[in-house]
Amino acid sequence: MAAPQPKYDVFQAIADPTRRQLLSLLSEQEMPVTSISRHFPMSRTAVSKHLRILAEAGLVKDRKVGRETRYRLESEPLQELKRWLSYYERFWDNKLAMLKHFVESDSTDEAERYGKLEVLKSDHND
Amino acid sequence: MAAPQPKYDVFQAIADPTRRQLLSLLSEQEMPVTSISRHFPMSRTAVSKHLRILAEAGLVKDRKVGRETRYRLESEPLQELKRWLSYYERFWDNKLAMLKHFVESDSTDEAERYGKLEVLKSDHND
DNA sequence: CAAAAGCGAAACCAAAAGGTTTCGCATTAT
DNA sequence: ATAATGCGAAACCTTTTGGTTTCGCTTTTG
Structure with a gap:
């Protein structure tokens, strides 16, 4: 199985x-x-x-x-790498995405800011 | 130094x-x-x-x-990865490059085909 | 058919990787 | 001032990694 x-x-x-x-x-x-x-x-x-x-x-x-x-x-598996990488590309060449990022991070207290939230839910890790 | x-x-x-x-x-x-x-x-x-x-x-x-x-x-260093990856992209999504590849590999004897030629000269390794 | 070429499996080894616990030192909170 | 927080350094341990040599099997060559 x-x-x-x-x-x-x-x-x-x-x-x-x-x-x-x-x-x-x-x-x-x-x-x-x-x-x-x-x-x-x-x-x-x-x-x-x-x-x-x-x-x-x-x-x-x-x-x-x-x-x-x-x-x-057999290069196909490298596509996984490309996918993973694509998530991070916005952090170096997409000014708008960066801006969005900054705008959105201004709220709340430490617990909420650094706590164990939904942060790892997406699957661009691994 | x-x-x-x-x-x-x-x-x-x-x-x-x-x-x-x-x-x-x-x-x-x-x-x-x-x-x-x-x-x-x-x-x-x-x-x-x-x-x-x-x-x-x-x-x-x-x-x-x-x-x-x-x-x-600090995502900049990931650009190196992207560069490395870009070399291999043609092997999965560029049909013309693939074709070129096949067309060019038909010649000569084993020594010349598999020998220690200029194969590692480019720097898309490391 | 005998010798050589081409490989993988196995046993072995040193160094690197990924953890842990303990300690000490700043910095902040009571 | 004392206590608690936040961290890195150090010492230590186990597993993984990257390499070697030796052996045996299959396939080709002479």
Whole structure:
């Protein structure tokens, strides 16, 4: 019944610089593990592990071709990141939204201002 | 002489769910540490540490007001994320770019296809 | 068919991450 | 003045992360 619940989410997956380079590399073309690992100063096994993490986050797909496993970029999951980011964009480039924000924050006492209100209800977190 | 070299970059900073919630919370309003920590199921000290990490990544600023330290969102550094992301957007919503991609990948032998070429020259990694 | 190439799994390790509790120090309230 | 609030620093602990080496299995090459 439980959903597949991928162990790694996109945010975690792209947190590591090596994994971001992997995405960059694979965005150019599909590539087998050994070839990929030639671009990195670490063992093939280490690279393989990073690839698995990316795969769990859905950011790469692999397919077996003969004895090799070729990986390719799968960028769709990055849309989640884009969505998350879009919430914050208004804070740096939407002057009107900023203004609205300031206008709305002028009321009441500390309890109400800093209390545990409905603040985390929206889902632009996680 | 050495540049400040922040220990935490934006990618790392937002990798943790708690820290994303912190950003969300602070996007609503400036808030002192204790009030912030009431929103989380962990000690004030733990929250404080997360705030420091966000601060090192430039995602929050703090100012002392009497005995309290108030934190507020600073969204500018997220632009780096947006830039990084923009590189990958073409892979999911730009059909022409995709086509171009396919058209260009049909040549040559393994060495040239998978070798250590100019692949990592651009800086949309890191 | 024997040797080599391509990978993943496993066992292991050091360092980083995410928490906790305790303490001390300013600042504000009684 | 004393007590209470608000915080950060420090010491400590456990789990996760990022890496290594070794082994074994499959597939290709000679």
